[in-house]
Amino acid sequence: MAGHAVEHDYHLIPPSPWPLLSGLAALVWGTGMVVFFAGLVQRTGDNNMMEFFFSKGLDTWSSTLTGDGSVSGGWIILLIGCLFASFVMYGWWRDVARESAAGDHTPVVDIGLRYGMIMFIMQEAMFFVGWFWIFFETSLFHKFRASWNTDVLPNAADYATNIAPGVTSVNAWHLPLMNTLILLLSGTTVTWAHHALIHGDRKGAKWGLFLTCLLGFIFIGIQGLEYAELFHERGEGVAPWLANTAYGSAFFLATGFHGLHVLIGAIFLLVCWGRLMKGGLRSDKHFGLEAAAWYWHFVDVVWLFLFAFVYIVFATGP
Amino acid sequence: MVAISGNDTGSYGDDKPSFFARWFYSTNHKDIGTLYLIFGIISGLIGGFLSFMMRMELGEPGIQFFTNEHQYLVFVSMHGLIMIFFMVMPALIGGFGNWFVPIMIGAPDMAFPRMNNLSFWLLPTALICLLVSFVLPGSASGDGFGGGWVMYPPLSTSGSPGPAFDFIIIGLLAAGFSSIFGAINFITTILNMRAPGMTMHKMPLFAWSVLVTAFLLLLALPVLAAALFMLFTDRIDGGTGFFDPARGGDPQMFQHLFWFFGHPEVYIMILPAFGIISHIVSTFSKKPIFGYLGMAYAMVAIGVVGFVVWAHHMYTIGMDVNLKAYFLAATLVIAVPTGVKIFSWLATMWGGSIRYTIPMQWALAFIFLFVIGGVTGVVLANAGVDTALHDTYYVVAHFHYVLSMGAVFGIFAGFYYWFGKMFGIMYNKFLAAAHFWLFFIGVNVIFFPQHFLGMNGMPRRYVDYPADFELWNHVSTMGAMITLLGVVFFFLMLIEAFIVRRKVGDNYWGEGATTLEWTLSSPPPYHQFNTLPRIDEDPTEHDADKMH
Numbered sequence: 072m073a074g075h076a077v078e079h080d081y082h083l084i085p086p087s088p089w090p091l092l093s094g095l096a097a098l099v100w101g102t103g104m105v106v107f108f109a110g111l112v113q114r115t116g117d118n119n120m121m122e123f124f125f126s127k128g129l130d131t132w133s134s135t136l137t138g139d140g141s142v143s144g145g146w147i148i149l150l151i152g153c154l155f156a157s158f159v160m161y162g163w164w165r166d167v168a169r170e171s172a173a174g175d176h177t178p179v180v181d182i183g184l185r186y187g188m189i190m191f192i193m194q195e196a197m198f199f200v201g202w203f204w205i206f207f208e209t210s211l212f213h214k215f216r217a218s219w220n221t222d223v224l225p226n227a228a229d230y231a232t233n234i235a236p237g238v239t240s241v242n243a244w245h246l247p248l249m250n251t252l253i254l255l256l257s258g259t260t261v262t263w264a265h266h267a268l269i270h271g272d273r274k275g276a277k278w279g280l281f282l283t284c285l286l287g288f289i290f291i292g293i294q295g296l297e298y299a300e301l302f303h304e305r306g307e308g309v310a311p312w313l314a315n316t317a318y319g320s321a322f323f324l325a326t327g328f329h330g331l332h333v334l335i336g337a338i339f340l341l342v343c344w345g346r347l348m349k350g351g352l353r354s355d356k357h358f359g360l361e362a363a364a365w366y367w368h369f370v371d372v373v374w375l376f377l378f379a380f381v382y383i384v385f386a387t388g389p
Numbered sequence: 390m391v392a393i394s395g396n397d398t399g400s401y402g403d404d405k406p407s408f409f410a411r412w413f414y415s416t417n418h419k420d421i422g423t424l425y426l427i428f429g430i431i432s433g434l435i436g437g438f439l440s441f442m443m444r445m446e447l448g449e450p451g452i453q454f455f456t457n458e459h460q461y462l463v464f465v466s467m468h469g470l471i472m473i474f475f476m477v478m479p480a481l482i483g484g485f486g487n488w489f490v491p492i493m494i495g496a497p498d499m500a501f502p503r504m505n506n507l508s509f510w511l512l513p514t515a516l517i518c519l520l521v522s523f524v525l526p527g528s529a530s531g532d533g534f535g536g537g538w539v540m541y542p543p544l545s546t547s548g549s550p551g552p553a554f555d556f557i558i559i560g561l562l563a564a565g566f567s568s569i570f571g572a573i574n575f576i577t578t579i580l581n582m583r584a585p586g587m588t589m590h591k592m593p594l595f596a597w598s599v600l601v602t603a604f605l606l607l608l609a610l611p612v613l614a615a616a617l618f619m620l621f622t623d624r625i626d627g628g629t630g631f632f633d634p635a636r637g638g639d640p641q642m643f644q645h646l647f648w649f650f651g652h653p654e655v656y657i658m659i660l661p662a663f664g665i666i667s668h669i670v671s672t673f674s675k676k677p678i679f680g681y682l683g684m685a686y687a688m689v690a691i692g693v694v695g696f697v698v699w700a701h702h703m704y705t706i707g708m709d710v711n712l713k714a715y716f717l718a719a720t721l722v723i724a725v726p727t728g729v730k731i732f733s734w735l736a737t738m739w740g741g742s743i744r745y746t747i748p749m750q751w752a753l754a755f756i757f758l759f760v761i762g763g764v765t766g767v768v769l770a771n772a773g774v775d776t777a778l779h780d781t782y783y784v785v786a787h788f789h790y791v792l793s794m795g796a797v798f799g800i801f802a803g804f805y806y807w808f809g810k811m812f813g814i815m816y817n818k819f820l821a822a823a824h825f826w827l828f829f830i831g832v833n834v835i836f837f838p839q840h841f842l843g844m845n846g847m848p849r850r851y852v853d854y855p856a857d858f859e860l861w862n863h864v865s866t867m868g869a870m871i872t873l874l875g876v877v878f879f880f881l882m883l884i885e886a887f888i889v890r891r892k893v894g895d896n897y898w899g900e901g902a903t904t905l906e907w908t909l910s911s912p913p914p915y916h917q918f919n920t921l922p923r924i925d926e927d928p929t930e931h932d933a934d935k936m937h
Contacts (some may be wrong), residue, residue, distance in 0.1 A: 077497075079637045084502045086406050086414035094510030097566075101518055108625050111525065111554040118871035129625065163503070179581065183500040186577040194569050201615025201646055205631055208642050220634045230637055233488045313622070313629045317638035320629030325621060341459065 080177040083171070089163040100152030100301050106145045124148065168359070169348060181358055188362045192369050195332070199373050202328060206321040206381060210234045234385070235318035239309050243382035245296045248319065250290050254333075255373050257286035260362045271354050273347065280344040280360075283367070287337030293331045294309050298323075322381055329377055332370045341365040395505075405915050406540070416502035418487045419913065421509050423811070425483030429800075429878070432475035433933040437476045439468040441869055443853035448866035450856050457705045459528060461852035462535030469538030470557070473658065474564045477796045481661040482568070482606075483509065485501055485803045486575060492906045492913065493593045495584025495922045500577035504570050511567035518560030518715065527552030530864050537648060537850065542632040542640045545799065546623045556911050557822045558617050564591075565617075572606035575599050586906045586924035593904045594678060595669060598664025601692040605653040605660075612817060613650035616643055641706050648699035656695045658792060659759075660688055662799020663730055669806050670734050672901040673749040674840040682856045687726035694723050704772045705779045711807025713772035727763060731862065731926045740777075746898075751802035755795060762790025765840065780850070785841025789836045801828070801879075808886070817889070820882035827875030834868030847866075 077083075077184065110127030112118075128145025170176065176184065184252030217230035241247060264279025305312035313323035343360045344351050352360055414423050431512045445465050446454045455461045487505065491498055499505045534554040536544035546555055579600045583592065599832055620643070624630040630636030632643050671678040678684055693818050700708065700716045734756055743749070765787040770774050770890075778784060809815050838861035847858045854862065896907040909917050 078920070079921050081497050083498055083916060084416040086410040086416055086505070087503045088414050090503055090506035090510045091413050092692070093507050094514045097511055097563050098514040098517060101514070101556075103562065104559060104621075105552050108621070109552040111552050138833075164902075183577050183581045186581055187501060189571050190573040190576050190607055194607050195571070196611075198611035198615055201601040202651075203610040203644055204461050204612075205615075205619065205648065208639065208645070209637060213637060216637065216639055223634045224637065225635065235637060264730075273872060314627050315630075316636050317630050317633070319618075320622070320631050320636075324618070324629060324631075327616075379550065 076081045080179045082175045082177070082180045084170075087163075089159055089166070089167065091293055093163075095156040096152060099148065103146075103149030103152040107149045110145065155291045155370055164342070168351065171356075171359070176356070176358070179381045181356075184358050186349070192365060195369060196373075197209060199325075199328070199376075203211065203376065203380070206325060209317045209321055210380075210385065213380060231241040235311065235316040235368075237309065238311050238316055238318060240311060240322075240386045241297060241301070241382060243273070243386050247378055250293050251374065253286050253290050253352065254374050257283045257290070258313075258368060258371050260286065265360060265364055267351065268347075268357055268360065269358065273333050277344065277347055280340060284337055284341045284344055287333055287340065287367075291330055291337070292335055293324065294333075316327065316386065325381060328378055329373050332373070334360070336363065336370050341368060354357055391529075415506050415509075416498075417915065418491050418499045418502065418505060420917075421505050422484050422487035422489075422577050423515045424509050424765065425479045425487060425512075426504040426804075428509070428516075429476050429480030432479065432516060434470055436468050436471035439464045439471070444866045446852060446871035447854070447862050449590045449863065450854055453850055455852055457530060458852045459530035459535045459566055460533070461529075462537070463527070463533035465850055466534055467523070470519060470561070471516075472792075472808075473538065473654070474561065475512065475519075477658045477792065477800070478564075478568065478655075479512060479667075480800045481787060481796065481803075482571060482575075482599065482602060485595075485665065485800075486571075486661060487809070489581070489807065490575060490596050490599050491578060491624050491908055492597050492909065492917060493904050494582060495587055495905050495918055495924065496578060496582035497542060497575050497916055497918045497921075499581055503576050506618075508567045508571040508574065511563045511570075514819055515560040515563035515567065517561065518556045520551040522556040522560075524773065525553040525556060527553035529789070539644075539651070540620065541647075542620065542623065542643050545620055546632060549830050550624070555621065558621050562614060562617055565614050568606045568821055569610050572603035572610075573624075575603040576607065584918070584922045584924055589922055590682065592685075594666075594667040594681070594684055594688075595661070595664035595904075597661045598667075601688045602660045604655050605692050605695065608661060609653035609657070612646055616646035616650070618641065619643070619646070619774055638791075642660060643701070644703050644706060648702045649696075651702065652699040653692075653695050655788075655791070656691055658796045659689065662755065662796050662802075663688060665799050665803040665806070666734065666755050667730075667903065669736075669748045669752040669802055670737050671754075672806070672898050672903075673744045673746055673752075674738045675744075675901040676737055677903075678733065678937070679736035679739075680729070687729040690726040691723060694719065694726070697725065701772075702771055704775045710772075717770055717772050720831045721767065724763070724767055731760060731763075746805075747816070747818065747825060749804035750803050750822075750825050751798050754825070755798040755802060758790055758794035758798065758833075761762055761886050762787055762795055765790065778843060781843035782839040782849060785849055786836045786839035786843060789832075789839075792931050793830050793836065801825075806848055806898075807906070809897050810906055811909050811910075811914070812886075813910075814889075815891040815893045815897070816882050820878055820885055823876050824878040824882055827871055827878060831868050831875050833872060833873030835865050836868070838862075838864045838868075857930060 101226075106125055108127040112121055114122050114126045116122070119201040123144045124147065126143050126145060126147075128143045157317050168355040214231050217224060217227045220230075221227040223232055226236055261283040264276045264283060267273070267275030267279055301312060303311045304310035305315065311319040311322045315319050340363045343352065343357075343363050346359065406414070408476045411417075411420060412424065414930070415424065426714060431914050442454060443461065446452070446461060455464075461865055479553070487499065523533050524534060527535065528551065532551075532553060534540075534545070534549050536549055536554070540557075542548075579596055583589075619629065619631045623632050630638045632640045634640065667678050667684060696810075697759050698716060698720045702714065704716075745753075765783065769778060769784060769787055805816065805821060842858055842861050842865075843898055845858065847854055895910055897911065905922060906913070908922070
């Protein structure tokens with residue numbers, strides 16, 4: 072056929088295995104989630120192999136803590152799914168980085184990547200709208216619910232004055248304040264890294280990014296420390312725990328999903344740091360780093376909302 | 390609608406990858422669109438089978454085919470989920486959106502071709518999860534999940550403890566992420582890749598409809614994802630208590646989160662059909678669409694207002710009367726932009742040179758039937774009336790008129806309109822007409838009597854009913870058989886067309902078809918617009934000239 076030169080700057084991509092493999096990884100991961108948290112078979116002792124792999128894995132974790140219970144391998148499928156997904160993401164983004172280095176990301180493609188990242192952050196924001204919505208619902212309308220649900224709430228009268236009677240929140244001015252300062256500081260270090268890169272100071276950029284990642288992982292460590300404390304106090308009914316009240320549920324799932332997003336953001340920044348160390352990311356073209364920084368500021372803002380409402384306002388009584 | 394200069398008529402390298410790479414590793418928007426359409430047809434057959442069994446069961450009082458009420462409810466729930474997430478959305482947005490949005494805006498492909506394929510390949514994963522749930526333990530009454538597509542707790546928490554529903558959650562999360570990635574892709578493509586000279590106000594209405602739809606997906610689906618995660622953790626022993634009143638939680642809160650997604654979702658399903666119908670009505674009236682800007686911004690208005698009306702699905706939960714008044718008024722407001730669209734279609738046809746081709750028949754039927762569904766929607770929007778009609782067959786009739794006859798007729802209209810463009814061949818007009826008329830008569834016979842059943846108080850989601858309801862149920866089941874015959878003719882049409890292979894030209898609809906896809910060959914080259922088209926003239930001026 073007669074050839075006809077491509078005269079546009081858009082990026083046409085050759086066939087790629089990663090999307091199909093992502094779908095398969097999602098299937099393995101999803102099956103692992105169901106097996107681990109719900110279990111596909113009951114434990115009867117009839118078929119040890121089936122029950123090892125397909126019975127609920129969570130029972131074993133809690134029974135390990137209490138010292139009884141049988142062995143379950145439900146987590147193995149979940150782990151395989153996670154590793155599979157990680158492998159696919161590595162391969163996919165390695166391809167993107169190579170295409171960028173090869174000059175495929177022309178100015179118009181670069182603008183497209185920016186639109187894409189903005190849209191992605193918008194949908195992340197709407198995801199947190201869901202969590203804040205249920206938090207505000209439980210905290211603003213507990214009085215009404217208390218009067219409707221006198222037959223199911225064990226202490227309806229107490230719910231009329233508090234969203235979670237008997238639960239004392241985490242002291243906002245202790246670990247959470249420290250985490251707030253850490254995240255805000257990391258917001259400045261990532262900006263330092265970005266501007267250092269723009270001005271050609273690669274050494275400064277490397278240090279700035281390294282510190283940002285470090286602060287991110289410290290944040291996650293402190294959050295883990297807080298969860299561990301709450302886990303040990305959960306039985307006494309004074310610490311918020313995901314199972315004791317709807318406030319505890321909102322507390323753990325909202326801060327937990329935020330923590331997950333901090334982890335994602337920190338890994339994103341770590342990848343940028345790795346690319347920087349290997350000589351990637353030019354001073355005039357480094358959208359990977361910019362996208363990571365946008366994402367990092369986004370998780371920062373979500374944390375400020377969590378800190379203000381889930382920690383401070385609850386402690387002072389809504 | 391758009392005047393084009395510098396047509397891309399040169400033939401150029403059409404080297405396609407090998408079969409496996411082409412269809413499994415695809416990064417080509419047209420191939421991915423075809424995959425979506427095939428996927429939609431398969432899902433439609435599964436969902437259609439479920440509904441046909443339900444209709445057979447309801448043909449007469451008593452339990453004929455199902456083992457128990459639970460199994461019937463499993464069919465009801467899965468019919469809803471599969472038809473919405475795996476038939477209408479993949480066909481309209483994934484199928485036609487992928488095929489024609491890049492071409493209509495003069496782009497060579499989507500903005501993120503690889504992510505485009507990820508959107509597709511998450512869907513088989515999701516469908517497998519849903520189908521697996523049929524054979525896994527659900528509630529005490531049997532396998533599968535029977536809590537309805539709305540998945541309200543406690544039916545979806547303590548009411549269905551088995552892993553069946555956990556798989557549905559995973560499946561819907563996968564389908565949700567598929568749609569979110571698709572939405573990001575469409576928004577970026579439309580905002581960033583329009584051909585030189587194609588301003589937003591010169592963009593074809595189908596691209597506008599997909600743009601609005603993509604924003605609705607982007608903003609509504611994450612909230613559903615959050616709600617599904619809440620259900621997932623609520624279902625674990627020792628898990629959360631979001632929807633457990635004994636721990637200060639609130640099952641009604643799920644309904645709010647769900648319908649905050651669910652109401653935009655109904656516009657997600659109908660807006661692309663609006664876009665398709667606009668093109669078809671304009672083409673076969675040989676006139677530019679009446680009130681182009683009004684049509685575009687009516688869709689934007691529907692999208693915006695669609696986010697603040699969700700609680701009209703929940704009038705009977707015991708909400709405050711002032712809240713009901715607000716949601717009533719906001720809901721009725723949506724009738725205004727919808728009316729703008731209906732009357733603009735009529736005004737487009739007014740004085741036009743109308744051709745009753747197969748796609749035009751589907752489009753006219755769409756307008757007629759969507760108006761019926763819209764009018765019953767106005768009835769149901771009233772909180773007082775809805776208190777009586779809530780969860781009756783009147784509601785079933787209403788939303789099947791807007792979906793099973795709105796969205797689905799939009800899909801078939803688009804399919805027949807672009808069939809030659811996509812596959813390069815023409816269908817047999819007799820078989821296509823038989824498909825249309827059997828389908829048109831069939832669905833009306835199914836759903837029109839359901840208005841009467843609902844007005845007489847027959848509730849939804851029951852496997853059995855008193856003998857008083859037998860007559861119209863019997864008629865409705867006859868309609869299902871007529872529709873099934875229509876579906877048979879659809880497949881006969883497909884088989885015949887692909888065996889006989891009547892080749893079509895570039896613009897087989899002639900003068901009325903003015904969008905960019907008609908400047909390309911049928912089917913289009915593997916990569917179109919290696920030289921981008923230029924859109925220079927003002928479409929309104931140009932079209933006004935053409936009319937003289």
